[in-house]
Every structure is written in structure tokens, then in C-alpha cells.
Amino acid sequence: MAETLTQGPSPTPATLLPALGRAGLYGALVVLALVYATPLFVMVITSLKSLEEIRNGNLLSLPLSPNFDAWIKAWSGACVGVACEGVNRFFVNSVMMAVPSVAISCLLGALNGYALTKWKFRGADLVFALILFGCFIPFQIVLVPMASVLGMLGLASSTAGLVLVHVVYGVCFTTLFFRNYYAAFPSELVKAATIDGAGFLRIFWRIMLPNSLPILVVTVIWQFTNIWNDFLFGASFASGTAQPMTVALNNIVNTSTGVKEYNVDMAAAIIAALPTLLVYVLAGRYFVRGLMAGAVKG
Template identity: 65%
Template sequence: MSAVSQDTAVKTSRVAQVFIYLTLVLFALFYLLPLYVMLTNSLKPLSEITGGDMMSLPRALTFEPWLSAWATAQVGVSPTGLRPYFLNSILMVVPAVAISTVMGALNGYILTKWRFRGDTLLFGLMLFSCFIPFQIVLIPMARMLGLMGIAGTTQGLVLVHVVYGIGFSTLYFRNYYASFPTELVRAAMIDGAGFFRIFWRIMLPVSGPIAVVTIIWQFTNIWNDFLFGASFAGLNAMPMTVALNNLVNSSTGVREYNVHFAGAIMAALPTLLVYIVAGRFFVRGLMAGSVKG
């Protein structure tokens, strides 16, 4: 019994390890390829691309396509670049994310800590909204927006996204709060805290991970949405995704691939940023509640 046997421990052989890492690296490269193409081509003069050299690094580095996509490119009828639409998207996404997250948190709090008759049914119905395809609601939603007098406006888009987002944000917060000990709420009640005070002082401070998950989820969905933007946004409320489409489709003779690539990266950048900044919490939040801590 001098040497302790390691046979029982899980151990992969060196060959298997090399194989695993090789596969992972290959897949990573494969997934990075589109980004590489977009990035390199957005920094080339158009002539290099039309010369048929899509895969090579830029020979003459230029930021002209980026400046053009941002400020001067032809989008639809006006040569404004993507700048105003970027602003539209921000004006839409920030309130929509904020409102749907706050409402989701409140809903989750009520559905778990202030139970009432029929609350599970209500929650089930709210969940249902997660599974309704966007296309089905287009026409009724257009009618509703019209009746409310906010058709074609950013407020209208915010409303649409909030309505659609509440289902998901409620689901996230409800499941998170379900594992939150009810005794804490009772203790706070005895201490004399009311409905909002408990929410604000007891629940919200520990909701960080799930709030991050909800914000990332909502931000990506709303920012990347094309259908609602294309259907409900007027000229002055058009979000980035729709504008990008218009940029690519607005022909002024030659197709400026480098400008299109730059515009596409711009449209993808905010969601990428959100993932990079908050990504660590994303995984942590998704795991929260699944394992008892």
C-alpha cells in the first residue's frame, strides 16, 4: 500500500486531451471567421474587395468605410449614415429594457411572495406570451398602436417590446425569487416594512445576477429585433436593424461592401459590448437557483 492508486480518479489520456483542444480551437476559428471577414473588409478600400481578395488582410488600411457608414452613407432617401438610427435604437432599447426588467422583478416578487388565488394560472398565461410568434400579433398590435395614437413612434416600439418582454422577465425573476426564503419577507413584515420597502431593501439588493440576465436577454432581443422595427417604426423612429437593411439595399451605383460591413459591425457592437461587460454574471445568473448555495 505504498503507492496510492489513481485508477479510480477520472483522468483523460494525453491523446484525448489534444483531440479535445484541437476540436475546440477549430470550432472557435470557424465561428470567428465571419467576424474576421467583416472586420478586415470594413477596413479595406472597395477596390480591394471587388478585386476578389475577400480573405486577405487589408493592404491599404482605411477608416473611410466606417466614417461613411456612420455619417454619410445613403440610407433610404437621405444620405445621413446610420447615426440617427443608432440614436433611435438607443432611445427605444433603454426604456424598453428598463421598464420590462422592473415590471418583471415586481411580477416575480408578487407571484412568489404575495401569493394569491389563481397566481399560478396567471403566471402560466404570462408564460404563454413567450411562445406566441411575433407575426401573429402584427396586425392587432398595429391597430392598438393606432388607437393609442403612438403608431410609428419610438414610444410605440417601446410599448411593443415591453409587452413582449414581460413574459420572459417575469419568468426569470419568478424562478429566481422562488428560491429566495419567504421567512426573510416575513421577518421584514414583522420589522414593519411594507410592500415596496421589502422589495427595495430586501429583494432588489440580492437580485443582481438575475437582473443582469434579464437585461442582457432583453437588450439583445430588442436591439436585434427587425420585424417590429420594420412594421411599426415610422421614418423618424426607425431602429438600427431596419436602417442597416436600408443601407444595404440603397443602391447608388456600386455596392459598397466595405461600408456595409462597417455598418453591420456597428449594429452588432452594442450587444457584443453588453455580453463582454456583463457576460460573467450571465452564466452565474443562469445557474443561480439551479443549485442550492
């Protein structure tokens, strides 16, 4: 009798099915995560192997004697064109290109979104429609006119020229993000500040921008990822020592002379991907929050 009481009720199909469903779901997620992470795993372990081990070993086998020689060579000794100085210079170029491009395009997008929602003028909807149209213009269409403009401004084949290109192309997206976010922002706060004598810029700096952190994170992540990973604009509007990291990586991987060093190629690819990976790891959880914050109205 006591043994029967301690055992409790036996599981029924009604209780087993939800548990099995959860187990199946988690199992499928684990399998998909492993499949998704396999390329990165292969890149990392290959970058830690010697060339002899890569030739004689298995693609998924762990390195017998891990070392960072390939990373050191990729950073400071790999041949990019005729110069064998590594990717460090081009990495710096990408930083110098991405940081001002993201900052300027986000600031302009915030100002545009603020003006189009809280200081609406005659024809504001038409202006927004034209800006929105810019989001759908393919990269290839703007190559020739942009090259002409950069030539007239004296910014061809320079990092400053790439900054201008990315700001002009990215301001359409940043305006869209901030406009949708500010459309749901209480207009009463702006009206109250206007009654108190605050002007356009003061309201923007003191009220709008401090309350824009969710959409600001979204916009920064979006812009930084697109700008850092861009290859077409970098290959078209920069040359020589002004080329960004993506162009240098392409030159290393696609070189047709000498011994093919797969470990160096993998190390260079990981170095090129690290900034965007870190951005998503550190701020990725705020990305969806920011998108949902601007999805209520607009």
C-alpha cells in the same frame, strides 16, 4: 546508473491517453473557435479595405492599406432611403428604444416575480400560467392587434410606440426569469421584514431587488439583445426617422441603386452589432451564473 536515475519512469499508455485526449479537445475547440470567428474576421478586414482592393483581392486577405473611410461613411454619409446622412440617427433611435424598454420590462418582471412567489394570492398559479403562455406567442400574431392599439394611443410610427411594444412582449420573459429566481429566495427574510412592519414595496426595494443582481444581469442581457436585434417590430411599427438601427442597416445593405459598397455595408453591420457584442464581453460570464442561480427551485 546515475543517467538511469535522472531519466525517471517512462510514459505509459495509461498516462499518455489523458494527455492526448486533452490535446485533441483543445485542438477541436481552437478549430471551432476559428470557424466561428471567421465571419467576423471577414467583416472587419473588408470594412478596412477600399472598393478596388475588395474587387481585386481575396476574401481572407489582409488590407494592404487599412483605413476607416468606410466606417466614417457608414456612420455619417451612407444613404438610408433618400437621405444620405449615415446610420448615426438610427443608432440613437435604437438606444432611445432599447434603454427604457429594458429598464421598464425588467422592473415589471421583478415586481411580477416577487408578487407571484412571496405575496401569493388566490389564482396566482393561473396568472403565472397565462403570463408564461405569452412567451410562446409568435411575433407575427401580435402585429395587427398591436398596430390597432398603437393607432388608438397615437403612438404609431414612433419610438415611444416601439418601447411600449417591446415592454408588453418582453414582460412575459422577465416575469419568468424573476419568478424562478425568487422561488428559491428565503421566504423567512420576507416574513421577518413583514413582522417588522415593512410593506410590499419596501421589502421589494430594500431586500429583494438588492439581492437580485445575478438574475438581473441575465434579464438585462436577454432583453437588450432581443430588443436591439429586433427587425420585425421596427419595420412594422416605425417609419422614417423613427426607425431603429436594424431597419436602417437593411435599407443600406439591400439598396439596388448606385455602386455596391461592400466595405460600407460591413462597417454598418459591425456598428449595429457592437452594443450587443460589448454587453456579452463585459457581462457574459455573469449570464450563466444568473441562469444557474434560478435553476435550483421553481
